[in-house]
Amino acid sequence: MKTLLHILIIAALATGSAFADTKVKAGPRKGLLLDLGGKQAEFLVEKDRSISIAVYDAALKAQPATTEVITATAEAPSGKTKIEFEKKGDLLVSKTKLPEGEGYQVVVQAKSTPDAKTKNFRIKLELHTCKECGNPEYACTCDE
Numbered sequence: 581m582k583t584l585l586h587i588l589i590i591a592a593l594a595t596g597s598a599f600a601d602t603k604v605k606a607g608p609r610k611g612l613l614l615d616l617g618g619k620q621a622e623f624l625v626e627k628d629r630s631i632s633i634a635v636y637d638a639a640l641k642a643q644p645a646t647t648e649v650i651t652a653t654a655e656a657p658s659g660k661t662k663i664e665f666e667k668k669g670d671l672l673v674s675k676t677k678l679p680e681g682e683g684y685q686v687v688v689q690a691k692s693t694p695d696a697k698t699k700n701f702r703i704k705l706e707l708h709t710c711k712e713c714g715n716p717e718y719a720c721t722c723d724e
């Protein structure tokens with residue numbers, strides 16, 4: 581399984597989906613905004629370590645997550661874990677929780693529609709709250 585996952589990741593990287601290089605922007609829920617091109621997805625780690633994704637239009641108006649296709653890979657020291665999402669109301673919520681610990685990378689692969697090009701976002705999982713901006717550290721907007 582691990583090998584298969586590894587191959588899938590390499591395949592995803594090889595298809596030319598470059599990692600997005602954007603300034604940190606936080607959304608209305610203090611999560612990290614991921615630019616999906618026209619739409620924005622807000623990555624938020626809930627208290628129970630599940631991930632919820634809210635979708636907004638370019639003006640940050642909430643949209644139901646109807647066409648978005650999102651998966652994530654937690655690159656925890658204990659190994660890579662693929663995380664899938666399911667629709668809950670207007671949100672996409674992870675079916676599994678993030679592995680224990682923090683400081684590791686979470687790679688989110690997202691596209692706004694099934695036919696869109698996949699965008700990869702690398703998020704360093706730092707869960708403490710930044711004292712200056714009040715956001716979780718992975719969505720800290722200070723000095724950026």
Ligand SMILES: [Zn+2]
Pocket residue numbers: 710711712713714715720721722
């Ligand atoms: Zn901050």
